[in-house]
Amino acid sequence: MSLRITDVMVRTAPFSAGTWLDESRISTPMSPYPAFAERRSSWRGPGSDLVWLYLGTDDPEVFGIGQTRGGTAVEAVVDHLVTLLPRTGTGPAAAAEQLRRAAEPYAAGGAAAMAVSAVELALWDLQARSLGAPLHRLLGGRSGPLPYYVTAPHPDTLAEVDADLLAGTRYVKVPMAYGPADGPAHLRDNLDRLAEVRRLVPGHIPLAVDCFMSWDVPYVLRFAAEAAGLGLGWVEEPLARDDLAGHAELRARLGPVGVAAGEHAFGLTEGLALLEGRCVDVLQSDVTWCGGLSVARTLGEVAVRRGVTFAPHNAAMHPWALHLLSALGPNVLTEVLVGAGAPAVVPTVTDVPGAGTDKRAAGFG
Structure with a gap:
């Protein structure tokens, strides 16, 4: 430079x-x-x-x-x-x-x-x-649409999702409202929310739940067991970010249900620990948090080599992540967030120079 x-x-x-x-x-x-x-x-x-x-x-x-x-x-x-x-x-x-x-x-x-x-x-x-040049050219990627999944705040929000967007999604994810701290009675409320999503999403599309580091191993296992038949694909951030043993135990015991984590893993060492400890089926490093594109690139390459899906947190709102995903092959997913202020559309990498960020949109006139 x-x-x-x-x-x-x-x-x-x-x-x-x-x-x-x-x-x-x-x-x-x-x-x-x-x-x-x-x-x-x-x-x-x-x-x-x-x-x-x-x-x-x-x-x-x-x-x-x-x-x-x-x-x-x-x-x-x-x-x-x-x-x-x-x-x-x-x-x-x-x-x-x-x-x-x-x-x-x-x-x-x-x-x-x-x-x-x-x-x-x-x-x-x-x-x-x-x-x-577009950023993807420096990374070995290409322009075009990316595979993605949709995160919605509540089942009701799915009615607002474009039909074509929903038809092409690989998963639909919703956050869970309750955890162990709220007592066992609210486990049913979480299951009811998942069941409502299942009624609104075609059966061939698996579902995912976000637990934001607030569940524990027994609660996850019970939830997954009672959610059998609802097409649960993964449980996201079920435990505290540094509980590697707990993540590995869940991954070993959840059977067909995967474990997703890594959004709050800061730096290359923490991200690699999740992969080396066989803690995740889906790695969700955030390119704006983990230390940057080089760290995320290394983590993504290691994840893909090990058969772990690389699905960076909030990637559709991070153009740098889109360019990176275009260079990592098919075992990647782009998170498309619904109802967070940005339009929910099929994530697509363009050929405009750089990452495609607009300085006026970023507030730099």
């Missing part, structure tokens, strides 16, 4: 304020605390906000845009890391490694991985634009 970075802008923006992601009753790690059980907006605060990064160069037509989450806390880390960024001559992966090393002594883990992600994604975007 011969262009010189001359301009850096960082801004935060609300991500899910007022949507079902914040306001619906969903089982979460905070469900054991009644004051925070009804909605995520009661406890997530600014940590759920988007962080956008703009890197401008001495060529006004060449720039890079990256994104992560974490609000003002992560924005502060990004602000620091970009001061350490080589202004010229360093590729995205090498620059990101330098930033990871700088953050290791004081901020290793979630905040640092998220901040590095934003910087590295912007560098990939910038590099592709400098070559006048």
Whole structure:
């Protein structure tokens, strides 16, 4: 990359304020605390906000845009890391490694991985634009539609999904409203929600449930047993992210029902641990959280080699992830989120230069 970075802008923006992601009753790690059980907006605060990064160069037509989450806390880390960024001559992966090393002594883990992600994604975007090429060309991918699954907040929302979109989905996923903290009586409410989805979705399309790290092994096993006949394909994030033994046990005992996780695995080591521990059937690394595109690329390649489906979290809203998925072969899935403020359409990789991010849409005029 011969262009010189001359301009850096960082801004935060609300991500899910007022949507079902914040306001619906969903089982979460905070469900054991009644004051925070009804909605995520009661406890997530600014940590759920988007962080956008703009890197401008001495060529006004060449720039890079990256994104992560974490609000003002992560924005502060990004602000620091970009001061350490080589202004010229360093590729995205090498620059990101330098930033990871700088953050290791004081901020290793979630905040640092998220901040590095934003910087590295912007560098990939910038590099592709400098070559006048779509990002997928740098990754060995191609343009066109991608295989996908649909995440809906509630069975009622499925009525709003385009018929063609629903016809082409590989799975339909819904979040679960309750977990062990709510007592055994509410297990039936979760099963009823899944059964309602089953009535609305053609029988050949398997279903999935999102548990947001709030269930335990006995609860998952009981739920899966009682959901037999409903076409349950996978259980997502059933346990705390660092409970590798529990994930491996579930994978061994759930039979035809798969285990999905990895959305909250920060960094290459945590992602690889899920694969090496035989913990998942579906790996859901988030390219804007895990440390960037290079980390996600390695995880995706390892997952696909091991027969694990690579399905990055919220990928349809992350153009960098779409370009990556186009390069990883058939055993990938794109998550299409319904009702989160963006149109739910078949995810498609384009041939426009860079990742396809629009600086005005990102708030950089």
